[in-house]
Every structure is written in C-alpha cells, then in structure tokens.
Amino acid sequence: xxxxxxxxxxxxxxxxEILGIIGPNGAGKTTFINLVSGIIMPSDGxxxxxxxxxxxxPAHERARKGxxxxxxLIHPLENLSLIENIMVGSIFARGNSLKAARRKAExxxxxxxxxxxxxxxxRLTILEVKKxxxxxxxxxxxxxxxxxEVMAGLNADETKDLIATVQKIAKERKLAVGVVEHVMGVxxxxxxxxxxxxxxxLIAQGPxxxxxxxxxxxxxxxxxxA
Amino acid sequence: xxxSLARAIAIGAAALALILPLFAGDYPLQVARNVxxxxxxxxxxxxxxxxxxxxxxxxxxxxxxxxxxxLAVVRGGMxxxxxxxFAGLFSGLVAFLIGLVILRLRHTYFSIVTxxxxxxxxxxxxxxxxxxGGPEGIVIQQGVMFGGKSSHLYWLALGGLAVALGASYWFxxxxxxxxxxxxxxxxxxxxxxxxxxxRWLLVTFVITSAIQGMIxxxxxxxxxxxxxxxxxxxxxxxxxxAMALLGGIHSTVGPILxxxxxxxxxxxxxxxxxxxxxxxxxxxxIVVILFMPNGLLGMARKAGKKAAGGQRDQA
Amino acid sequence: MYLVFCVAATVVLILWKxxxxxxxxxxAGLYAAIAIPMGLVLGIVHIVNLAHGEFMMLAAYxxxxxxxxxxxxxxxxxxxxxLITAAFGWVIFQLTIRRxxxxxxxxxxxxxxxxxIAFTQVINLVFTSQTxxxxxxxxxxxxxxxxxxxxxxxxxxxAMAILYxxxxxxxxxxxxxxxxxxxxxxxxxxxxIVGIDVYRIYGFVFALALALVGAMxxxxxxxxAIFPSVGSPFTMKSFCLVAxxxxxxxxxxxxxxxLLGISENILRAFRGTRGWADIVFFxxxxxxxxxxxxxxxxx
Numbered sequence: 001x002x003x004x005x006x007x008x009x010x011x012x013x014x015x016x017e018i019l020g021i022i023g024p025n026g027a028g029k030t031t032f033i034n035l036v037s038g039i040i041m042p043s044d045g046x047x048x049x050x051x052x053x054x055x056x057x058p059a060h061e062r063a064r065k066g067x068x069x070x071x072x073l074i075h076p077l078e079n080l081s082l083i084e085n086i087m088v089g090s091i092f093a094r095g096n097s098l099k100a101a102r103r104k105a106e107x108x109x110x111x112x113x114x115x116x117x118x119x120x121x122x123r124l125t126i127l128e129v130k131k132x133x134x135x136x137x138x139x140x141x142x143x144x145x146x147x148x149e150v151m152a153g154l155n156a157d158e159t160k161d162l163i164a165t166v167q168k169i170a171k172e173r174k175l176a177v178g179v180v181e182h183v184m185g186v187x188x189x190x191x192x193x194x195x196x197x198x199x200x201x202l203i204a205q206g207p208x209x210x211x212x213x214x215x216x217x218x219x220x221x222x223x224x225x226a
Numbered sequence: 227x228x229x230s231l232a233r234a235i236a237i238g239a240a241a242l243a244l245i246l247p248l249f250a251g252d253y254p255l256q257v258a259r260n261v262x263x264x265x266x267x268x269x270x271x272x273x274x275x276x277x278x279x280x281x282x283x284x285x286x287x288x289x290x291x292x293x294x295x296x297l298a299v300v301r302g303g304m305x306x307x308x309x310x311x312f313a314g315l316f317s318g319l320v321a322f323l324i325g326l327v328i329l330r331l332r333h334t335y336f337s338i339v340t341x342x343x344x345x346x347x348x349x350x351x352x353x354x355x356x357x358x359g360g361p362e363g364i365v366i367q368q369g370v371m372f373g374g375k376s377s378h379l380y381w382l383a384l385g386g387l388a389v390a391l392g393a394s395y396w397f398x399x400x401x402x403x404x405x406x407x408x409x410x411x412x413x414x415x416x417x418x419x420x421x422x423x424x425r426w427l428l429v430t431f432v433i434t435s436a437i438q439g440m441i442x443x444x445x446x447x448x449x450x451x452x453x454x455x456x457x458x459x460x461x462x463x464x465x466x467x468a469m470a471l472l473g474g475i476h477s478t479v480g481p482i483l484x485x486x487x488x489x490x491x492x493x494x495x496x497x498x499x500x501x502x503x504x505x506x507x508x509x510x511x512i513v514v515i516l517f518m519p520n521g522l523l524g525m526a527r528k529a530g531k532k533a534a535g536g537q538r539d540q541a
Numbered sequence: 542m543y544l545v546f547c548v549a550a551t552v553v554l555i556l557w558k559x560x561x562x563x564x565x566x567x568x569a570g571l572y573a574a575i576a577i578p579m580g581l582v583l584g585i586v587h588i589v590n591l592a593h594g595e596f597m598m599l600a601a602y603x604x605x606x607x608x609x610x611x612x613x614x615x616x617x618x619x620x621x622x623x624l625i626t627a628a629f630g631w632v633i634f635q636l637t638i639r640r641x642x643x644x645x646x647x648x649x650x651x652x653x654x655x656x657x658i659a660f661t662q663v664i665n666l667v668f669t670s671q672t673x674x675x676x677x678x679x680x681x682x683x684x685x686x687x688x689x690x691x692x693x694x695x696x697x698x699x700a701m702a703i704l705y706x707x708x709x710x711x712x713x714x715x716x717x718x719x720x721x722x723x724x725x726x727x728x729x730x731x732x733x734i735v736g737i738d739v740y741r742i743y744g745f746v747f748a749l750a751l752a753l754v755g756a757m758x759x760x761x762x763x764x765x766a767i768f769p770s771v772g773s774p775f776t777m778k779s780f781c782l783v784a785x786x787x788x789x790x791x792x793x794x795x796x797x798x799x800l801l802g803i804s805e806n807i808l809r810a811f812r813g814t815r816g817w818a819d820i821v822f823f824x825x826x827x828x829x830x831x832x833x834x835x836x837x838x839x840x
Binding site: 037038039058059060061063064068069071075076077078079080084087088089091092093094098136137139140 | 400401404405407408410411412414415416417418419420421422423476
C-alpha cells in the first residue's frame with residue numbers, strides 16, 4: 001500500500017474562523033491542502049465539501065465552488081503584470097468580464113495595500129509577493145481559503161502586517177481560513193482554533209493554549225519517549 | 227511605441243497591402259502571396275505557442291486542409307469559394323478529434339505526436355489511393371480559382387492572412403491572453419484560479435488548426451494541384467516557425483516582422499541555393515532559440531526597458 | 542497473466558504465420574537498439590532529443606562514404622562509427638544542448654528539432670534525396686526450416702538490442718561512472734552536493750548514447766538503403782517505445798519493441814494492410830497517452 005500520507009482527516013470550519021493547521025514536518029499538511037484543492041487525487045476515500053462529493057472534481061472546478069489556496073513556493077505568472085496576476089481568478093473562477101475583473105482586482109489591491117499595479121512581478125518585495133498571492137486566491141471570491149506557510153521568510157514587522165491583514169479579510173468576507181504555519185507565535189496570535197496532524201492523522205484539536213499542552217502533540221514534535 | 231503611432235502604421239500597412247495589385251506585376255504578387263500564407267501559418271503557430279505547447283505539425287494540418295479542399299471540389303463538386311472555409315472546418319474537426327486525446331498529456335507528448343501528424347496523414351492519403359489520387363497527386367480539372375488572375379489570388383491570400391491576424395489580435399485582447407499566459411507560466415496556479423486547462427488548449431488548438439487548414443485550402447486553390455509531397459512539405463512547418471522565432475514569439479507583430487524579413491530572404495535563397503534554403507531555416511531556429519529566444523521584438527523590448535529603466539532611476 | 546498471454550500469442554503466431562514472429566522480433570531488435578539510447582538520455586539528462594534518428598542517419602551516411610572510399614566492410618566500421626558519432630555528439634552537446642538544459646522545455650524541443658532539420662537538410666543539400674545502399678552478400682543470408690524460409694541477417698539487431706540493454710544495465714549499476722550517472726538522473730542537485738560534476742556527466746551520457754546510436758547507424762547501413770529523412774521515423778518510434786516503457790525502464794523498451802515489431806509485421810504480412818504498418822506506433826502512442834491520463838484522473 002505504501003505510505004499513507006493523509007488518513008481520514010475530518011473537521012469542520014466556520015465562516016470567519018481562522019483555523020491553524022500544525023504538525024511536525026512530513027505530517028501531511030501541504031498534502032492535505034493539495035487534496036482538498038484538487039491538485040492531487042486521493043488513492044482511496046472521499047472528499048466532501050458542503051455535503052457535495054468532490055473527490056474527483058478537478059482543481060479548476062473546486063476553485064469555482066469556493067475553495068482557494070495559496071502556495072508555499074510562489075511563482076507569479078511572469079508574463080502578466082501584478083494586477084493581471086490577480087485578475088485571473090476573477091475572470092475564470094467567477095466568470096467576470098475583463099473590465100469587472102480589473103475593478104475588483106484594484107479594490108483587492110487597495111485593501112491589501114498593494115500599489116503600482118502595472119508593475120512587472122519580478123520587482124516585488126517579499127511582502128508584496130505574499131500579498132499578491134493572497135489577493136490571487138481572494139480573486140476567486142472563495143468561501144474557504146487555505147494559506148500554506150504564507151508567513152515564511154517575513155520579518156517581525158511584515159508578519160504583524162500580514163497577520164492583521166488576514167484577520168481583517170477573514171472577518172469582512174466571512175471566510176473560513178485554514179492556516180498552515182510552523183511559527184507558533186503566529187499561530188497563537190492569528191488563530192481561533194488549531195488542529196494537529198501527525199503522520200497523516202488528526203491527533204488533536206482545540207484552542208492553541210490547550211493543544212500546545214497536549215502530551216501527544218508535544219511528543220509528535222519532539223519525537224516521543226526514547 | 228505609443229498607441230496612435232502603432233495604429234497609424236498598421237492602417238497604412240493594411241492600405242498598402244490592399245492596393246498592391248494595382249501597381250505590382252505578376253511575379254511580385256506571387257511572392258507576396260506565398261509570404262502572406264507563410265505569415266498566416268507563423269501567426270497561428272504562435273497563437274498555440276502562447277499556451278506553452280509547441281506544434282511541429284503545421285504542415286500536417288495545412289495538408290489536411292489542402293486535401294479537404296481539393297477532394298471536395300474534385301470528388302464532391304463543391305464550388306471553389308465554399309471549399310476554402312470547408313477546409314477550415316474539416317481541419318478544425320480533425321484537430322478536435324486528435325486534441326481530445328493528445329492534449330490530456332500536453333508538452334513533449336503533444337509535440338512529438340504533432341511531429342508525426344504529417345507522416346500519418348501522408349500514409350493515409352497514400353493508402354486511400356483511389357479516393358485521394360495517391361502519391362501522384364490530384365489536379366483540379368477546371369483549373370485554378372479566378373482563372374489564375376494574380377490580383378484576385380493575391381487578395382484571397384490577403385484575406386487568409388487577415389483572418390489569422392484577426393484571430394491573433396482577438397486572442398491578445400480577450401480572456402484568451404489571460405488563460406493562455408497563465409497556462410504557459412504556471413499550470414498549477416492557473417488551475418487554482420479556475421482555468422480549465424484542457425478546454426482552453428483544445429479550443430486554441432482547434433481554432434489555430436482550422437485557420438492553418440484554411441490556408442492550405444487557399445494554397446491549393448491558387449495552384450490547382452495537391453500531392454502528398456507538395457502539401458505536407460517540411461517547408462510549411464519550418465518557415466513559419468523560423469519566422470515567428472526570428473520576429474518574436476508570443477505576439478502578433480513578431481511573426482509579421484519575421485515573416486516580412488524571412489519571406490523576402492526565402493525568395494532570394496530559393497534562387498541562390500534551391501536545395502539548401504531549408505538548412506538556413508534550421509540553423510536560424512537553432513541560433514535564435516539559443517541566443518535570442520524572444521526574437522527581434524524581444525531584443526527591442528529589452529533595449530527599450532533599459533533606456534526607460536535608466537530614466538526612471540534618475541527620476 | 543502477461544506471461545500466459547505472451548506464450549499463447551507466440552504459439553498462435555508460430556502456427557499461423559511464423560515469419561511474422563521472426564520478422565517481428567528482428568524489427569523489434571532494430572527498434573529497441575535505437576530506442577534504448579534515447580531512453581538513456583531522457584532518463585539521465587532529462588531531455589528528449591528530437592534529432593536522435595538524425596544522428597543515426599549521419600552515422601550511416603558517414604559509414605557509407607568512408608567504407609566506399611576505404612573499400613571496407615561496414616561491420617568493421619561499427620566501433621569507429623560509434624566513437625566518431627559520440628565525439629560529434631559531444632561537441633554538439635557542448636555547443637548547443639548544454640545551454641538549453643536550464644531553459645524551459647519548450648526551448649529544448651525547438652532546439653533539438655532545429656538540429657534534426659539542419660542535419661537532414663545539410664545531407665539533402667550535399668547528397669540530394671538519392672538513396673544509397675551497400676550491396677553486401679551476407680545480408681541476404683537465409684535459413685530453411687521445413688517449408689519455412691526466412692532472412693537471418695537481421696537477427697544481429699536482436700543481438701545488439703540485448704547487448705545494449707544488458708551492457709547499460711551493467712554499466713549503470715556496477716561501475717562508478719554509471720552509478721554517478723544514475724544519481725545525476727535521479728537528483729541532479731543532490732548529486733552536485735556530493736561533488737559529482739553534473740554537466741560532465743550530462744556530456745558523457747549524451748556521448749555514450751550517441752556512440753550506441755552511431756554503431757547502430759553502421760549496422761543499419763548493411764541492411765537498409767539510406768536517404769536524408771531515413772532517421773525521422775526512428776526518432777518517433779523510439780519516443781513511442783520509451784513512452785510505453787516509462788522513463789528509466791530499459792527492459793520495458795525491449796517488451797514494448799516486441800509489441801511494436803510484431804504488430805507492424807502482422808500488418809505487413811497482408812497486401813491489403815501493408816500500407817498501414819507505419820501507423821502502428823502512432824496508435825500505440827495514443828493508447829499510452831490515454832491510459833496515462835486516465836490513471837492521472839484516479840490517483
């Protein structure tokens with residue numbers, strides 16, 4: 001059978017809730033997001049979203065249904081400008097005209113603090129790249145958003161900025177947001193609730209304060225009893 | 227280059243192209259006809275290239291259109307003018323059926339299959355000997371369209387080019403540009419933004435193949451004859467590729483620019499080294515892809531950016 | 542399951558049209574021997590060399606004219622042909638392909654396509670499209686078994702294919718350079734970190750593959766006529782076989798070539814279907830593409 005990367009992970013997310021997804025390396029967090037967003041297909045089992053079976057639905061269909069995610073390694077579309085990168089989801093996931101997509105993308109950019117929109121994407125600062133990636137996902141007008149290690153590589157101020165941004169969009173758009181992060185400080189500040197994955201299984205859930213004291217979780221991170 | 231200047235140049239060029247037959251002789255008109263057909267193939271090849279897929283099968287689709295036209299006229303009694311759009315439809319249909327299969331895996335698989343297309347069609351035509359006239363080819367009994375009048379044949383070819391340019395321009399201004407560029411730059415990101423990659427590629431492949439087939443129909447109606455060797459010739463794949471690469475891929479203007487340059491060079495080469503001209507295109511393709519992959523247009527843009535960048539840094 | 546099928550198929554062929562089995566295997570040998578080097582390059586350097594068949598064509602032409610000039614038999618030229626083709630290929634690699642390795646796949650395809658065209662057209666220019674053939678006695682050797690007569694020379698292709706397959710396997714798994722090559726193929730960055738000169742290995746592997754191709758060019762010359770575009774079907778059929786076997790699967794290329802060789806010869810055996818033999822590889826590629834994409838859907 002080989003290695004089971006994700007095994008019967010099941011949980012609920014509420015609108016406006018920011019859920020932390022944590023676990024040691026190799027626990028299956030990114031694989032989980034890839035499965036939910038349709039980038040990879042499960043070898044077994046079912047994926048349900050709002051009561052609908054989307055197990056074999058292709059990624060672009062899931063995007064249209066309201067699932068969006070960001071990528072850890074961000075490769076912007078280099079032959080499109082900054083704002084055009086953001087327009088894509090609006091055009092194809094939501095079916096907007098080019099004009100409407102442009103307007104919406106501009107609104108998103110001003111909300112997130114992005115300027116000089118016709119720029120080439122090779123000249124963005126790292127914070128701008130992260131914001132662009134989030135904007136790209138938001139252009140889908142999703143109901144669920146997964147952020148895959150979006151804070152990686154940011155300094156303390158930039159992290160604060162982005163945390164505030166994420167909180168704002170979750171609240172204003174009534175989004176359910178799943179956040180994969182390794183920095184516990186971010187998790188503590190940003191999330192309402194946390195789920196913990198280890199070796200593909202969900203081993204704990206609850207508010208960060210509780211979960212961080214959970215024996216099983218600590219063992220998972222530190223490697224268990226010798 | 228600012229918008230109104232570009233527009234003025236385009237209109238001027240179009241006007242010039244339109245009235246050319248009024249003062250040019252038969253030979254220049256024939257050269258122009260051929261150049262325009264190659265240009266149209268170059269533009270449509272580029273249109274598919276914008277999605278990141280390379281077709282090595284231009285000659286294949288062109289040849290399919292040629293045979294569709296000639297067989298429709300010779301075996302089916304179709305009127306001349308109808309046989310040309312028919313070629314487009316037929317090639318589009320063939321591309322649709324092939325694309326349904328090979329666009330699922332794309333990239334290298336797609337490219338190699340297109341490489342085989344010309345050969346496969348050639349074999350089919352060879353085998354269906356009685357219907358298609360086999361390796362000796364088939365002649366349109368009533369002769370060439372318009373009775374061979376160069377000005378009319380020229381305008382016919384110009385019409386074909388206009389269709390190709392129109393389609394390319396449309397691709398650049400519509401959501402096609404977003405879809406194809408996204409697919410080319412980052413398929414995963416494209417998928418996550420709701421793009422149905424397979425569908426967009428299929429549509430693009432069908433449209434470009436249909437136009438290529440239509441040009442094949444125009445070619446055959448201009449010469450009144452089709453044979454496997456003449457219509458599935460490597461010329462029809464190589465020269466358009468070289469034109470688009472030289473001028474600058476991923477644009478409408480690039481293939482036109484490359485087309486003008488190479489088109490004139492090609493005629494000259496054919497006279498000087500009648501059997502060697504294809505070597506030149508092959509070498510040209512190699513040199514361009516290694517040293518200036520974005521063609522002349524790309525180099526011009528880079529130079530423009532450097533100049534602009536210098537100014538901006540000072541501002 | 543496969544074994545049962547193969548045995549059954551073999552029995553059927555022997556009873557019905559044994560020449561199909563024999564010629565099918567001979568053709569399979571030819572195709573496999575040419576496809577294996579393409580698989581090597583694809584598996585380690587990760588590029589599809591669209592000029593693959595054209596290198597063989599060049600080797601064949603070179604061998605023809607060298608043998609004509611020196612009055613020697615092409616069999617003697619096999620090793621020199623291999624070495625010279627390897628050297629030539631290495632130079633081409635350093636001048637062109639090497640620069641495209643980091644470039645998008647698009648550029649590599651166009652580049653090797655350009656090389657294929659350049660090679661074909663240079664030969665066409667210099668030697669025209671005339672076909673050349675070496676008249677040799679031993680290629681018409683044949684054997685009689687009962688009422689059955691068949692040509693035997695082409696068995697050498699089977700021998701070459703097997704030699705290449707096992708030779709490469711030995712090289713890749715038992716020698717230091719071979720193991721380094723395998724490492725580079727699996728993980729170029731990791732290999733670089735442990736001190737392997739990745740580009741040197743690329744050049745070496747490319748040259749090695751072309752040595753095999755060049756040797757086949759000389760051997761091919763013994764049996765077949767050559768003309769400028771003789772290499773192109775081999776490029777496509779080699780890709781078909783490599784695609785069927787999967788990257789890195791050399792024994793798979795042997796089985797795939799048997800399928801291709803026998804299918805083609807079944808069609809060749811009957812006058813009505815003879816012309817369709819050369820479409821088989823195309824159908825097989827389509828089948829491979831369909832089955833790969835369906836698999837991708839489910840998992």
